[in-house]
Amino acid sequence: MPGYSITKDDYAKRLRRIEGQVRGLQSMMENDAYCIDVLTQIASVTKALQSVGLGLLDEHIRHCVREAAEESGVAGDAKVEEAIAAVARLLKS
Amino acid sequence: MPGYSITKDDYAKRLRRIEGQVRGLQSMMENDAYCIDVLTQIASVTKALQSVGLGLLDEHIRHCVREAAEESGVAGDAKVEEAIAAVARLLKS
Amino acid sequence: MPGYSITKDDYAKRLRRIEGQVRGLQSMMENDAYCIDVLTQIASVTKALQSVGLGLLDEHIRHCVREAAEESGVAGDAKVEEAIAAVARLLKS
Amino acid sequence: MPGYSITKDDYAKRLRRIEGQVRGLQSMMENDAYCIDVLTQIASVTKALQSVGLGLLDEHIRHCVREAAEESGVAGDAKVEEAIAAVARLLKS
Numbered sequence: 001m002p003g004y005s006i007t008k009d010d011y012a013k014r015l016r017r018i019e020g021q022v023r024g025l026q027s028m029m030e031n032d033a034y035c036i037d038v039l040t041q042i043a044s045v046t047k048a049l050q051s052v053g054l055g056l057l058d059e060h061i062r063h064c065v066r067e068a069a070e071e072s073g074v075a076g077d078a079k080v081e082e083a084i085a086a087v088a089r090l091l092k093s
Numbered sequence: 094m095p096g097y098s099i100t101k102d103d104y105a106k107r108l109r110r111i112e113g114q115v116r117g118l119q120s121m122m123e124n125d126a127y128c129i130d131v132l133t134q135i136a137s138v139t140k141a142l143q144s145v146g147l148g149l150l151d152e153h154i155r156h157c158v159r160e161a162a163e164e165s166g167v168a169g170d171a172k173v174e175e176a177i178a179a180v181a182r183l184l185k186s
Numbered sequence: 187m188p189g190y191s192i193t194k195d196d197y198a199k200r201l202r203r204i205e206g207q208v209r210g211l212q213s214m215m216e217n218d219a220y221c222i223d224v225l226t227q228i229a230s231v232t233k234a235l236q237s238v239g240l241g242l243l244d245e246h247i248r249h250c251v252r253e254a255a256e257e258s259g260v261a262g263d264a265k266v267e268e269a270i271a272a273v274a275r276l277l278k279s
Numbered sequence: 280m281p282g283y284s285i286t287k288d289d290y291a292k293r294l295r296r297i298e299g300q301v302r303g304l305q306s307m308m309e310n311d312a313y314c315i316d317v318l319t320q321i322a323s324v325t326k327a328l329q330s331v332g333l334g335l336l337d338e339h340i341r342h343c344v345r346e347a348a349e350e351s352g353v354a355g356d357a358k359v360e361e362a363i364a365a366v367a368r369l370l371k372s
Contacts, residue, residue, distance in 0.1 A: 011308050019301045025331075026294045029287065035339035039365040042332040046325055046372035050184055052304075053321040058177045060314035061154060066169065076159060084151045086318040087180055091143055092278050093322035093329070101215065108212045115205045118238075122197050128246035132272040135239040136279040139232050143279065145211075146228040153221035179225040185371050186232040236370055244363045247340060252355065262345065270337045273366055277329055 014052055021045045053090055057083065107145055114138045146183055150176065200238055207231045239276055243269065293331055300324045332369055336362065 022045060028038050065079045115138060121131050158172045208231060214224050251265045301324060307317050344358045 008308065012305065015301060015305045015308065019298060019305070022294060022298045022301055026291060026298070029290050029294065035335050035343065036361055036365050038335055039332055039339075040368060042328050042335075043365075043368040043372040046328050046369070049321050049325050049328075050372065053318055054177055054181055054184070056314050056317055056321075057180065058173060060318075061158065061176065062170065062173050064314065065154065066159070077155065080151060080155050082315055083154065084147055086315050086322075087150065087183075088147055089319060089322040090180075090325070091147070091183060093325040104215050105212060108208060108215065112205060112208045112212070115201060115208055119198060119201045119205070122194065122201065128242050128250065129268055129272050131242055132239055132246075133275060135235050135242075136272075136275040139235050139276070139279040142228050142232050142235075146225055149221050149224055149228075153225075157221065175222055179222050179229075182226060182229040183232070186229040186236065240363055240367055240370070243366065244359060247344065247362065248356065248359050251340065252345070263341065266337060266341050269340065270333055273336065273369075274333055276366075277333070277369060 011052060011055070014048065018045060018048050018052070021048065050090065057087065057090075060086075104145060104148070107141065111138060111141050111145075114141065143183065150180065153179075197238060197241070200234065204231060204234050204238070207234065236276065243273065246272075290331060290334070293327065297324060297327050297331075300327065329369065336366065336369075339365075 021041065025038065025041055025045070028041065061083060065076065065083060114134065118131065118134055118138070121134065154176060158169065158176060207227065211224065211227055211231070214227065247269060251262065251269060300320065304317065304320055304324070307320065340362060344355065344362060
């Protein structure tokens with residue numbers, strides 16, 4: 001299926017890869033890698049994290065928000081608020 | 094009501110204010126304002142725009158996504174995809 | 187010359203274009219344009235603003251920071267602090 | 280000393296902490312933690328990474344860019360271009 005939807009296994013793989021990239025950052029720093037190369041790697045890790053975040057947000061709206069919407073208007077509104085607040089935190093991070 | 098929800102009048106007011114800030118940027122540049130002050134103003138305009146964007150996203154999920162969810166699963170999925178793609182563009186801008 | 191360097195006329199043109207885009211946003215909202223289209227336009231204006239910001243930062247480091255560096259170590263350090271704080275504000279906006 | 284300047288030990292500590300946070304994300308996902316809590320943690324890791332990035336950028340401008348500036352105008356310009364391109368990648372990540 002297209003889009004941002006990711007399976008649980010995919011998330012595990014992506015996060016292990018991100019963990020490896022962060023360890024890579026540590027050894028770059030220990031070996032006095034060139035600043036700009038470290039910054040490029042930081043941008044890449046950040047992008048990978050944001051991508052995991054977008055996948056989660058997709059699932060969250062698809063499942064939790066819609067379920068709440070079907071049960072009750074007020075609960076659905078609270079779920080939307082909560083999701084938008086999470087997007088705001090991602091934008092400011 | 095709490096949260097990111099904004100009325101149509103509020104949007105109009107906010108966007109007029111942002112327009113004024115952009116004109117302010119132009120006269121800062123014409124009068125050779127100090128770079129850092131211009132950058133601070135740019136960060137402030139960007140924040141104001143993102144805040145309008147979050148308000149729209151809130152409404153969009155609250156109304157369009159939920160309506161689609163009630164009518165049909167597939168249409169709802171497409172709406173969620175579309176909304177997440179819009180968040181991705183905001184994150185990368 | 188390559189890179190982010192922009193002339194004063196270019197800045198004026200870009201900012202007038204951004205002002206026009208913000209007015210475009212206002213009429214989109216008045217005419218009840220589709221949320222996602224408005225969000226796409228907001229991402230585009232934000233990108234244009236960030237690009238102006240990067241141009242200014244380029245010039246600022248090229249001129250102010252380097253001049254200060256030549257005059258005195260302490261003044262140069264303060265200039266670098268100030269520039270990094272401006273980058274931090276852009277990142278969080 | 281104030282500002283974004285960080286020692287090599289500090290960087291190592293911060294990156295180990297970030298690595299721990301990414302492992303925390305993995306176990307949150309394994310244990311089906313609530314989406315919004317995972318998103319909040321992702322925003323926090325991103326912020327920590329950006330903060331390391333700003334520290335590196337500070338040092339980079341303070342040392343590499345200024346050294347290049349003293350040696351030769353052209354080399355200094357290239358260094359500034361490179362630093363601004365790195366900031367652009369952080370902004371878009």
